[in-house]
Amino acid sequence: MSASESSSVGRRTFVLGAAAAAGSAALAGPLAPAASAAGFGWSDDGSHYVVDTGANLVFKVSKTNGDLTSLVYKGTEYQGYGGKNSHVESGLGTSTVTIAQSGSTILISVAYGTLKHYYAARSGENNVYLWTNKADTSVSATRYIVRVKAGLFLNDEPDSYTYTTSTIEASDVFAKSDGQTRSKHYSKLRVIDYDYIGWTTGSVGLWIVRSNHEKASGGPFYRSLLRHQSADGGGLYEILYYGENQTEDQRFGLQGPYVIAFTDGGAPSSSLYPANLTTSWADSLGISGYVGAGGRGRVAGVGIAGRNTAYPYTVGLANSGAQYWGTARSSDGYFSVGGVLPGAYTLTVYKGELAVYSTQVTVSAGSTTTLNTITISSSNDPSNASAIWRIGDWNGTPSGFKNADLMTYAHPSDIRAASWTGNVVIGSGSETSAFPAYLWKDVNSGLLVYFKLTAAQAAAAHTLRIGVTTAYANGRPQITVNDTWTSAIPSPPTQPSTRSLTVGSYRGNNYTFTYSIPASAWLTDTSQYNVLKINVVSGSGTTGYLSAGTAVDAIDLLA
Incomplete structure (x- = not known):
């Protein structure tokens, strides 16, 4: 579905994406072993159910609260950091936890009020299958987090803050000494772009293979945090509902399976990917909300x-x-x-x-x-309209605009970002690349676009369109032409109310602002440039990159 992304720090590397090259490394085990592997089974140590998959994986689940308290692969413990376990949200509290074996499958069921959570193991596999059924808002369950011990997998990628503690926004956006920014929000990827996330050392890979997200919200282009690294350890996420820059209401019901998968360093088996995974073996397990x-x-x-x-x-x-x-x-x-x-x-x-x-x-x-x-x-398709000039193209994204690609994995203040200010000249050949992907009231409001019109064009009224993909704090464009005509302040469209532009997301609700500019606003001298000024207006927001702002899809002046 997408190309993989990889990087290295020393000998350790991570891989993130849909089809990472595995080389000759072994993949995850088959989904339907012919017979139970030696050692497959479970035990009760008094406080935990202990499951041995009969391969190289042994894990423990607390009988008290359903936390995953141990995750041992080939004799090495991977689970936990800071005294915290792997669990739904930040832990469920006292729950009813039961276990049952059905042939080559072991299922642990966790009930906490109206919420049901499940762990399943298959004989001979180095995988843990998970489902979560959130029935209503009585339980705050928005994620499952696999907490991984510090030092086992290291990286210095956008979603890592291992090498910095300098906070530049809230408590979750950091700046390195070289000016680059890091945050768990900077995953780069939309849901449609990845099948799994995780890390590999080259000899051991630890991954979460995402579910089909049928009960998630935000659609195929939604971005949310996927993992993080810090000095304390690492976290891998399956986001069940994430409210930041969210365009849809929360959905309820069974989500899954998503899979914790260990490999000998390669990518998880493609048979685990949401488009390929079949779970007929789970049809009769009694999982609440399950539909085969x-x-x-x-x-x-x-x-x-x-x-x-x-x-x-x-x-x-x-x-x-x-x-x-x-x-x-x-x-x-x-x-x-x-x-x-x-x-x-x-x-x-x-x-x-x-x-x-x-x-x-x-x-x-x-x-x-x-x-x-x-x-x-x-x-x-608004691209089909005849235009005197157009900046960008109508595709629902700021793609091609200045800093657009960087903004999915960096803060706007990042040293790698080109200046957010600067004006644009139509006919220069760099109209789109010179136009900033984002406009803020406190950063680059008042941007100027210079353009010439023919005598016939200047004799007529024209419509200007500005397409946006999201907005923060009700930021929206008001325009002035040649300092003689100023548009009314448009009403703000419905947009998410949370942070967006500073946490790697331009995806809100696409909206087009239209402005009817009278012929009297144009210059009659065709040798002179008309000047369009675009201001960001709002009564909300604070300062700097948290002032009211908006992300741009396209701008054009219709013929």
Whole structure:
């Protein structure tokens, strides 16, 4: 699904992504062993259930609260730092914890009020399968965190703060002495971009393979923290619901399985990836909210017409109870989204991350809902409008703008960022790369765009459009043309209320501001530059990079 990313510090490396090269290193064990491995089974030491997978993995679960208290692979303990265990959220408290074996599967069940959590082991595998069923808001369960001892895996990547303690924002964004920034928020990746996260030393790999996120929120392009490293140790996350820069309400129900997987240094087996994983062995285990393959359906489309083939297209399904997505084939737009719970869904087609088509579909268990060719009308893609000039392109992201790529893994103050100020000249050839991805009231408000018009163009009124992808503290653009005409202050669109631009996320709600500029605002001398000033306005926010701001998708002046 995406290329891997890798880096090294000394001899230790980490790998993060969907299809990391494993070389000749061994992958995780098979999902359906022919027979139980020697040593497979469980015991009770009085305080914990102890599970031996019969491979190289032994783990313990507290009988008191369901914490994962030990994770021993090939004789080395990996679990825990700072006196903390691996668990749902920050620990559940006193729970009812039970264990049962069914053939080659051992299931530990944890009940805490309305929340149910499960650990499963399969004979001969170095994997732990986890499910979490959050039924309502009575329990604050938004994540599972695997806490890993310090020193076993080291890195100095964007989501690490091993080598710095200087805080520059809140208590979770740090600056190194060389000016680079680090934070657990800086994962770079959207959900659609990765299948697993973790680290490898070259001889041992520890990973979380994500679930299909059907009960998560935010859609395929959502970003949240995935892991962290500090002097205390490391953390790997499966985010069940993350409220930062969130565009959807929380969903409830069973999420999983997600998998803690050990390998001999390589990537986890692709058979564990959410698009490939089959769990018929779990059908009869009695997991609350579990729906097997036979109780699910599929949506398939013959193709998508009217695409701009320079961009990937994604098809998403969503309702209040579940979300799914799939990639449209580049040649013809064919798509297939499987494993869908029965129900009525909104189907949305995205060009890049910009919604350009929507319809309703109904999914039934055991069947495929087939759609004829979907046609994206020219009016649904704003790129099709004739423009006198355009900065960027309409794809739902700030891609191509100054500092856009860096902002998914660094703070705006990072030394690697180009200056956020500076004006733009239409016709220079660098319009997009010179225009900042983000605009803030306290940083670069008042940015100027210079452009010329022909006599015919200057004789007519025109519409200016500014597309944004999110906003912080109700930041929105107000424009002035040639210091003679100023637009009204637009109303703020609905956007997340939390931090976004400073924690690696531009993904909010795409919105287009339109401004009707009268002919009287233009200069009549065609040799002179017209000047567009873009200010960020808001009554909210604080100062600097936490002042009101917005992320830009595209700007154009229509013909």
